[in-house]
Amino acid sequence: MAERVRIDGLQYSNWSRAIFEEMRTAGLDAVHVTAAYWESARELMANIGAWHRRFEAHADLIMPIRTAADIDRAKASGRTGIILGLQNCSPIEDSIDLISVFKQLDVHIMQLSYNNQSLLCSGYLEDDDSGLSRFGREAIREMNRVGMVVDTSHTAERSTLEAIEYSSRPTVVSHANPQSARDTPRNKSERVMRALAESGGLMGFSCYPFHLPARSDTTLEAFTEMVARAVDVMGASHLAIGTDLCQDQPIEVLSWMRNGHWARVMDYGEGSADQPDWPAPLGWLRGTADFPNIEQGLEKRGFSSPEVDALIGGNWRRFLDGALQPQG
Amino acid sequence: MAERVRIDGLQYSNWSRAIFEEMRTAGLDAVHVTAAYWESARELMANIGAWHRRFEAHADLIMPIRTAADIDRAKASGRTGIILGLQNCSPIEDSIDLISVFKQLDVHIMQLSYNNQSLLCSGYLEDDDSGLSRFGREAIREMNRVGMVVDTSHTAERSTLEAIEYSSRPTVVSHANPQSARDTPRNKSERVMRALAESGGLMGFSCYPFHLPARSDTTLEAFTEMVARAVDVMGASHLAIGTDLCQDQPIEVLSWMRNGHWARVMDYGEGSADQPDWPAPLGWLRGTADFPNIEQGLEKRGFSSPEVDALIGGNWRRFLDGALQPQG
Numbered sequence: 001m002a003e004r005v006r007i008d009g010l011q012y013s014n015w016s017r018a019i020f021e022e023m024r025t026a027g028l029d030a031v032h033v034t035a036a037y038w039e040s041a042r043e044l045m046a047n048i049g050a051w052h053r054r055f056e057a058h059a060d061l062i063m064p065i066r067t068a069a070d071i072d073r074a075k076a077s078g079r080t081g082i083i084l085g086l087q088n089c090s091p092i093e094d095s096i097d098l099i100s101v102f103k104q105l106d107v108h109i110m111q112l113s114y115n116n117q118s119l120l121c122s123g124y125l126e127d128d129d130s131g132l133s134r135f136g137r138e139a140i141r142e143m144n145r146v147g148m149v150v151d152t153s154h155t156a157e158r159s160t161l162e163a164i165e166y167s168s169r170p171t172v173v174s175h176a177n178p179q180s181a182r183d184t185p186r187n188k189s190e191r192v193m194r195a196l197a198e199s200g201g202l203m204g205f206s207c208y209p210f211h212l213p214a215r216s217d218t219t220l221e222a223f224t225e226m227v228a229r230a231v232d233v234m235g236a237s238h239l240a241i242g243t244d245l246c247q248d249q250p251i252e253v254l255s256w257m258r259n260g261h262w263a264r265v266m267d268y269g270e271g272s273a274d275q276p277d278w279p280a281p282l283g284w285l286r287g288t289a290d291f292p293n294i295e296q297g298l299e300k301r302g303f304s305s306p307e308v309d310a311l312i313g314g315n316w317r318r319f320l321d322g323a324l325q326p327q328g
Numbered sequence: 329m330a331e332r333v334r335i336d337g338l339q340y341s342n343w344s345r346a347i348f349e350e351m352r353t354a355g356l357d358a359v360h361v362t363a364a365y366w367e368s369a370r371e372l373m374a375n376i377g378a379w380h381r382r383f384e385a386h387a388d389l390i391m392p393i394r395t396a397a398d399i400d401r402a403k404a405s406g407r408t409g410i411i412l413g414l415q416n417c418s419p420i421e422d423s424i425d426l427i428s429v430f431k432q433l434d435v436h437i438m439q440l441s442y443n444n445q446s447l448l449c450s451g452y453l454e455d456d457d458s459g460l461s462r463f464g465r466e467a468i469r470e471m472n473r474v475g476m477v478v479d480t481s482h483t484a485e486r487s488t489l490e491a492i493e494y495s496s497r498p499t500v501v502s503h504a505n506p507q508s509a510r511d512t513p514r515n516k517s518e519r520v521m522r523a524l525a526e527s528g529g530l531m532g533f534s535c536y537p538f539h540l541p542a543r544s545d546t547t548l549e550a551f552t553e554m555v556a557r558a559v560d561v562m563g564a565s566h567l568a569i570g571t572d573l574c575q576d577q578p579i580e581v582l583s584w585m586r587n588g589h590w591a592r593v594m595d596y597g598e599g600s601a602d603q604p605d606w607p608a609p610l611g612w613l614r615g616t617a618d619f620p621n622i623e624q625g626l627e628k629r630g631f632s633s634p635e636v637d638a639l640i641g642g643n644w645r646r647f648l649d650g651a652l653q654p655q656g
Binding site: 038040090093094095096097116117118119122125126127128129130131133134135136138141142260261262263264265267 | 366368418421422423424425444445446447450453454455456457458459461462463464466469470588589590591592593595
């Protein structure tokens with residue numbers, strides 16, 4: 001039996017050597033990190049440049065991921081592979097050509113929208129959702145061609161279903177939970193979950209308290225119970241982890257994530273004027289170093305060893321093996 | 329009686345001294361010119377810079393319009409006032425703050441979308457239309473505040489109706505025709521026309537052949553008949569002219585207008601693979617110099633002198649008097 005591969009399908013932390021050391025403590029072989037929420041092409045290039053400096057300064061702890069095989073190389077060398085991804089299509093601006101350009105810069109996953117309507121489709125906080133736009137269909141076709149994974153985590157329901165249907169390659173919801181666990185439009189309906197599984201896609205469980213049954217008070221047992229119910233719907237081979245950890249981030253970053261540059265009045269997103277700050281962290285996931293608690297929780301819940309293998313990283317590893325290759 | 333004011337509510341020509349001389353020949357006191365279709369903020373700034381050079385080089389023929397009173401000054405000095413406007417919201421990118429910045433740069437009219445879905449709403453070539461987005465509502469509120477006119481010429485039906493409803497100030501359709509004259513989604517339904525009139529807005533008749541009953545073969549009589557029928561619906565005080573003249577533009581500009589940067593395959597817009605080029609010009613409007621033919625056609629059709637005054641520029645002049653002022 002191959003050694004267990006551990007992958008966190010979404011983090012956006014205030015990157016530091018301390019966090020990269022925590023990734024090693026946790027035995028994480030790869031982490032999908034967010035390189036943009038609202039950024040323009042130029043701003044994403046600056047963020048990629050900052051990653052170049054991190055790869056250089058912390059070459060003993062992290063390395064960039066270009067192909068799925070790089071995850072194995074990261075594991076073999078005792079490092080954590082960094083998969084760059086976007087939580088919005090804003091960096092491609094209005095240009096279909098920027099998809100292959102950013103793929104060449106190792107941006108391998110892109111959400112079609114963040115919370116708001118994008119040029120490609122709708123976001124989950126919009127009142128209504130008209131599905132994929134003309135540019136949205138073009139963009140998915142191009143992402144399919146170059147091997148950039150379509151992610152619909154923050155995308156509204158109809159847009160998500162249309163993306164799953166329109167994409168010729170499987171798509172992901174890198175970080176969200178079943179609406180049955182917490183009924184918020186940010187989580188996914190059983191209809192989306194089934195469509196995702198049927199198309200060969202993947203959904204990663206989020207540990208962001210606003211997506212969980214009892215928010216910050218959600219126990220590890222409640223989390224693994226949610227996993228078990230989702231496995232009943234999608235099967236263990238289409239589920240994974242995407243913690244959505246935003247470690248060491250100040251409230252200013254949260255405000256920026258929610259407001260970008262589009263609003264003149266404060267938008268509190270999943271929070272409220274009474275509770276504008278980050279939610280309190282889960283007791284069993286205060287930071288990246290606690291990632292093994294999820295694995296232990298799954299084992300304790302009674303998942304088989306191959307099931308835990310799959311959920312904790314094997315599914316992501318297998319998925320990326322196909323997904324990151326350009327089309328022949 | 330005040331002297332007749334002549335305003336063309338939309339042109340996008342390959343600007344030259346020859347065209348500015350034609351504007352003078354036609355006695356045009358003001359022209360609303362398109363400064364962007366798909367441009368970014370930076371690209372629009374370059375286009376505005378090019379207008380600065382034109383205002384300097386052709387100061388005997390044209391002058392920039394900042395307030396409606398500037399139109400009177402242009403007229404008094406025998407020049408044509410240039411009103412800068414946008415056929416898309418692309419130049420504000422994702423930033424609410426760029427609305428006041430571009431207003432300060434004398435951009436006074438902005439379409440909420442061109443043909444495609446924008447960050448603000450939907451365009452008329454999309455399959456479906458979910459109305460105003462969250463950013464769309466914010467943008468309209470800000471445009472209302474600073475005195476930038478909301479234009480929905482290329483915007484889809486529901487988005488247009490929601491914009492009329494949401495905007496606290498009257499909006500315009502600078503260049504489109506009634507769908508009753510030619511049934512294309514680019515033209516406007518009677519429902520939109522009535523909502524526009526009831527809200528104090530304005531619709532300018534387009535002379536772009538694809539918007540006209542018999543395309544390039546449309547006679548001046550058929551055009552003025554269309555005007556008469558629209559007056560029955562909206563009243564003469566809510567209608568105007570927006571010729572949509574694209575004089576001396578090469579086919580490359582048409583392709584760019586249709587495709588922007590968003591498509592890898594050619595999109596022919598209102599044309600087709602068989603007929604990718606500009607439509608043949610109308611016999612009675614080969615260029616800006618022919619603008620007086622419209623006025624004469626309206627007189628011949630039997631409109632009263634005050635009605636012709638209103639249609640040929642008086643309505644635009646009165647509308648802009650209120651619309652260009654920042655909110656108190």
